[in-house]
Amino acid sequence: MYQSSRNEAIRAKASAAILQGLAKDGGLFVPKEFPKLEIHQEKYRTMSYKDFATEILSLYLDDFSRKEIETCVELAYTANFETEEVVPVQKAGGLFFIELFHGKTLAFKDLALSILPHLMLSSKRKNGEQKKILIMTATSGDTGKAALEAFQDIEDIKIVVYYPDKGVSDMQKQQMLTQRGENLCVYAISGNFDDAQSAVKRAMTGETFNKSISDRGYLLSSANSINIGRLIPQIVYYFTSYFKLVQKNEIVQGEEINIVVPTGNFGNILAAYYAKKMGLPVHKLICASNKNKILADFFTNGGTYDTKRNFYTTGSPSMDILISSNFERALYHASGGDCTLVAEKMKELKEQGVYRFPIDEFAEMKNFAGEYADEEESGAELKRMFEDAHYLIDPHTAVAVSAYRKYLKKNPDKRKVLIASTASPFKFPAFVLEALGHGTDPKEAPFDTLRRLENLTGIQIPKALAETEHLEKRFGSLIDAGHLEESIFRFLDEKHEREHE
Ligand SMILES: *Cc1c(COP(=O)(O)O)cnc(C)c1O
Numbered sequence: 460m461y462q463s464s465r466n467e468a469i470r471a472k473a474s475a476a477i478l479q480g481l482a483k484d485g486g487l488f489v490p491k492e493f494p495k496l497e498i499h500q501e502k503y504r505t506m507s508y509k510d511f512a513t514e515i516l517s518l519y520l521d522d523f524s525r526k527e528i529e530t531c532v533e534l535a536y537t538a539n540f541e542t543e544e545v546v547p548v549q550k551a552g553g554l555f556f557i558e559l560f561h562g563k564t565l566a567f568k569d570l571a572l573s574i575l576p577h578l579m580l581s582s583k584r585k586n587g588e589q590k591k592i593l594i595m596t597a598t599s600g601d602t603g604k605a606a607l608e609a610f611q612d613i614e615d616i617k618i619v620v621y622y623p624d625k626g627v628s629d630m631q632k633q634q635m636l637t638q639r640g641e642n643l644c645v646y647a648i649s650g651n652f653d654d655a656q657s658a659v660k661r662a663m664t665g666e667t668f669n670k671s672i673s674d675r676g677y678l679l680s681s682a683n684s685i686n687i688g689r690l691i692p693q694i695v696y697y698f699t700s701y702f703k704l705v706q707k708n709e710i711v712q713g714e715e716i717n718i719v720v721p722t723g724n725f726g727n728i729l730a731a732y733y734a735k736k737m738g739l740p741v742h743k744l745i746c747a748s749n750k751n752k753i754l755a756d757f758f759t760n761g762g763t764y765d766t767k768r769n770f771y772t773t774g775s776p777s778m779d780i781l782i783s784s785n786f787e788r789a790l791y792h793a794s795g796g797d798c799t800l801v802a803e804k805m806k807e808l809k810e811q812g813v814y815r816f817p818i819d820e821f822a823e824m825k826n827f828a829g830e831y832a833d834e835e836e837s838g839a840e841l842k843r844m845f846e847d848a849h850y851l852i853d854p855h856t857a858v859a860v861s862a863y864r865k866y867l868k869k870n871p872d873k874r875k876v877l878i879a880s881t882a883s884p885f886k887f888p889a890f891v892l893e894a895l896g897h898g899t900d901p902k903e904a905p906f907d908t909l910r911r912l913e914n915l916t917g918i919q920i921p922k923a924l925a926e927t928e929h930l931e932k933r934f935g936s937l938i939d940a941g942h943l944e945e946s947i948f949r950f951l952d953e954k955h956e957r958e959h960e
Pocket residue numbers: 566567568601602684721722723724725726727728777778855881882
């Protein structure tokens with residue numbers, strides 16, 4: 460059912476695609492076609508999150524039995540989220556927020572990462588794979604922690620996380636560096652997220668490196684959204700959120716809505732696109748960028764993707780990305796599966812830092828619209844939502860709301876809108892306080908900043924965050940992006956020695 464976005468001849472069943480993460484030629488696995496859901500069925504109105512997840516995953520995981528999927532879903536969505544609802548939808552200021560931050564690490568990455576280890580272990584069994592799994596993950600802040608938490612002490616899997624030294628918030632760093640577990644480790648990389656992501660991709664496709672890893676008894680995989688096992692579970696909440704609107708009589712079943720997603724690596728919005736292709740009634744998928752507005756520019760300038768620009772470190776660090784990995788999948792689908800074209804564009808991107816994909820020639824791209832919000836605009840939006848609607852949002856979600864308002868000015872639209880609310884505001888207390896007009900002293904201890912936010916808003920600090928304050932920091936050595944391989948060998952060999960003592 461899956462093939463590489465760059466070469467039709469490289470094919471895989473779901474379990475093999477999940478195990479490999481990235482296709483051998485550096486392309487991303489894409490489904491050859493989209494399964495359809497009959498959206499008018501009455502049963503969807505009251506279906507639980509878990510049942511919906513089973514329904515959707517069954518359509519995509521071609522070589523998994525329903526029983527296997529049910530087991531994975533049970534393990535992932537029973538105890539790891541605050542409520543049985545898993546993903547609540549909150550109405551505020553006339554907008555509907557898909558609250559994706561009620562998992563263990565307070566960001567939307569928990570939704571897919573809670574299930575990924577179970578999908579991987581099933582895939583491993585299914586493929587008779589004797590080797591252990593080694594996961595390498597680059598993070599712009601939230602993936603790292605969610606992956607560490609999800610894979611902690613899972614047998615036969617080890618995980619190494621790389622984050623950009625100066626590119627994550629204090630709280631994100633605190634969460635990662637205090638992570639417990641014996642099968643994992645975390646490094647800082649000098650450079651930005653793009654450097655980290657490219658280095659990981661480079662290592663993962665290196666033949667000699669793969670061989671050395673294999674000789675040590677491991678198979679390389681990825682927990683980034685380049686892994687199809689990350690992407691598919693994200694489709695689920697777009698459906699459940701839509702049907703929550705139906706349940707609440709905000710829309711009638713079948714009515715079109717718009718969806719806004721604060722975007723970095725284009726994974727979350729791509730999942731919304733997959734939902735649309737499966738039959739979810741969506742008019743526009745609005746891709747919201749922060750000051751690193753390469754994607755917003757692509758959609759407004761007719762299709763030029765140009766990385767030759769400044770990289771900014773912003774208050775929404777998980778969107779500080781110029782090389783948006785999953786956009787490759789969008790190119791694949793929009794070009795009607797033209798692998799040669801996709802491979803060409805990716806080559807241009809790598810060699811020249813720019814490519815052109817004329818939107819007018821690829822009408823499928825018109826499912827998307829792009830807008831952006833800079834630091835000031837998103838800060839002002841955060842304040843407005845808190846003061847006018849008594850709803851506290853995080854900086855990424857603020858980018859989405861602000862970008863949506865700009866979109867509306869240009870494209871008046873009465874459709875109801877779902878906004879992906881991707882993280883808890885408490886992961887970014889400095890930006891949030893600043894936006895609310897209570898600036899921070901850079902010398903203030905991060906947890907004091909957190910407590911000030913709690914006092915100001917009357918909203919309790921999430922327990923998962925409060926708990927990390929007094930935990931020992933275990934990781935964080937700084938390495939060069941050119942030396943990932945060595946860090947892996949050191950980690951594996953050290954563990955090996957310890958296990959044999
Ligand atoms: C990862 C992340 C994003 C960006 O999501 P993509 O799937 O990479 O586009 C936005 N907001 C938050 C809080 C995130 O953690």
